[in-house]
Amino acid sequence: MIGSPLPPRGLYVHVPFCRSLCPYCDFVVIAGAAAFGPRSRLGGYVAAVEREIELRADAADAAFGTSAREETGRDGSSRAPLESLYLGGGTPSLLPADRLERLIDLVRSRFGLAATAEVTLEVNPGTDERGDLAAAVRAGVTRVSIGAQVMDESALRTLGRRHAPSDVVATVAAARDAGATSVSLDLLADIPDLSLDGWSASLESALALQPDHLSIYALTLALDDDADDDRLATPAGALAWRGRAAAAQDEERAAAEIERIDVRLPAAGYSWYEISNWARPGHESRHNRHYWERAAVEAVGPGAHAFDGVTRRWNAANLDAWESALRNGELPPGGSAPLDDPRAVEAERLILSLRMAHGVDRTAAVAAGFGDAITWGEAHGLLGAHPSDGARVQLTLRGRLLSNELFARIS
Numbered sequence: 001m002i003g004s005p006l007p008p009r010g011l012y013v014h015v016p017f018c019r020s021l022c023p024y025c026d027f028v029v030i031a032g033a034a035a036f037g038p039r040s041r042l043g044g045y046v047a048a049v050e051r052e053i054e055l056r057a058d059a060a061d062a063a064f065g066t067s068a069r070e071e072t073g074r075d076g077s078s079r080a081p082l083e084s085l086y087l088g089g090g091t092p093s094l095l096p097a098d099r100l101e102r103l104i105d106l107v108r109s110r111f112g113l114a115a116t117a118e119v120t121l122e123v124n125p126g127t128d129e130r131g132d133l134a135a136a137v138r139a140g141v142t143r144v145s146i147g148a149q150v151m152d153e154s155a156l157r158t159l160g161r162r163h164a165p166s167d168v169v170a171t172v173a174a175a176r177d178a179g180a181t182s183v184s185l186d187l188l189a190d191i192p193d194l195s196l197d198g199w200s201a202s203l204e205s206a207l208a209l210q211p212d213h214l215s216i217y218a219l220t221l222a223l224d225d226d227a228d229d230d231r232l233a234t235p236a237g238a239l240a241w242r243g244r245a246a247a248a249q250d251e252e253r254a255a256a257e258i259e260r261i262d263v264r265l266p267a268a269g270y271s272w273y274e275i276s277n278w279a280r281p282g283h284e285s286r287h288n289r290h291y292w293e294r295a296a297v298e299a300v301g302p303g304a305h306a307f308d309g310v311t312r313r314w315n316a317a318n319l320d321a322w323e324s325a326l327r328n329g330e331l332p333p334g335g336s337a338p339l340d341d342p343r344a345v346e347a348e349r350l351i352l353s354l355r356m357a358h359g360v361d362r363t364a365a366v367a368a369g370f371g372d373a374i375t376w377g378e379a380h381g382l383l384g385a386h387p388s389d390g391a392r393v394q395l396t397l398r399g400r401l402l403s404n405e406l407f408a409r410i411s
Contacts, residue, residue, distance in 0.1 A: 002340060009297065017091060024241075026234070057110035060298065084120070084287035100141075142182065145186065155191050258401055262400075274292060294352060348411075351410055357394060
């Protein structure tokens with residue numbers, strides 16, 4: 001083991017329920033009757049996740065001392081309150097308002113939440129999915145992340161999404177009316193059968209909503225059906241869809257979309273701060289920065305992944321196994337992987353830093369043994385001097401397009 005475990009700066013809560021399963025989704029998701037209606041498993045899930053929060057907080061108290069409980073920050077205790085809480089999924093906005101409030105209150109009482117903590121709620125924009133955003137904000141949510149994906153009706157149907165572009169417009173308005181401090185949109189690039197012009201029009205429609213933050217990811221399609229302890233098996237129908245969709249993707253069109261992003265978003269007042277993330281000043285995702293900066297993040301829920309600075313840990317994805325352990329007062333099954341290879345740790349640190357706009361100190365990267373990769377990246381136009389710090393290098397636009405080639409040489 002390299003170093004010592006660190007107290008968590010953020011907490012991730014995985015809420016696995018969705019109204020329906022999108023065929024491209026590779027997250028731990030429970031869809032259909034288990035998510036809503038008389039056979040919903042939401043009640044059992046909430047009881048179990050509350051128990052896991054208690055057990056993880058007990059462990060943090062034992063390891064690092066009792067957290068500052070007050071929202072005003074440190075109160076003389078040895079562990080600072082959380083800087084971020086992220087409710088992801090799945091569709092966390094499916095949680096009834098009273099249960100969402102209870103969850104946030106429990107986190108506040110057991111882990112502490114700083115007065116300036118960022119509390120993110122992922123929201124699907126369908127009318128029966130977005131929940132009561134005003135109640136969510138009253139409960140403590142500060143940031144709403146909306147799974148728009150694309151602002152094109154036909155493309156949404158291709159992706160198996162239930163909502164329409166008009167639902168995204170309504171959800172952004174509802175988040176603003178509710179008083180959310182920050183509103184983010186998730187968008188996809190390289191969508192099958194969507195032309196560059198169609199995708200560009202979708203981007204313009206998203207920008208017209210003036211979100212504070214945009215996450216724009218290339219559609220990635222996992223083509224295997226292997227289940228693991230932190231991953232559920234992919235349904236056969238979804239696998240067949242992915243095969244057809246992958247055949248309709250176009251690398252050149254995807255590159256043109258990224259180039260369009262690099263022109264339009266700066267003109268609209270956004271800066272890229274991570275390969276796939278753009279924000280207006282002050283609206284960068286603090287929780288996601290924890291991951292990219294290798295800060296400690298606790299995690300609860302089926303399939304959730306945590307990191308304490310030296311070990312990565314994950315919960316079992318199977319809802320029954322996860323719930324059963326917690327009903328018995330035990331931590332859920334799962335796995336862990338200590339980071340005990342110094343070079344691998346440095347490679348991960350370098351890759352994560354290069355994903356971000358601040359890049360890396362060139363001299364330090366060379367001294368750490370990665371000079372060949374840095375020189376190769378510069379020679380092939382993937383790395384260039386940082387515009388405001390000549391001692392650092394960062395990914396160029398070409399580098400952001402071909403980053404995996406550089407990262408393979410580092411790792």
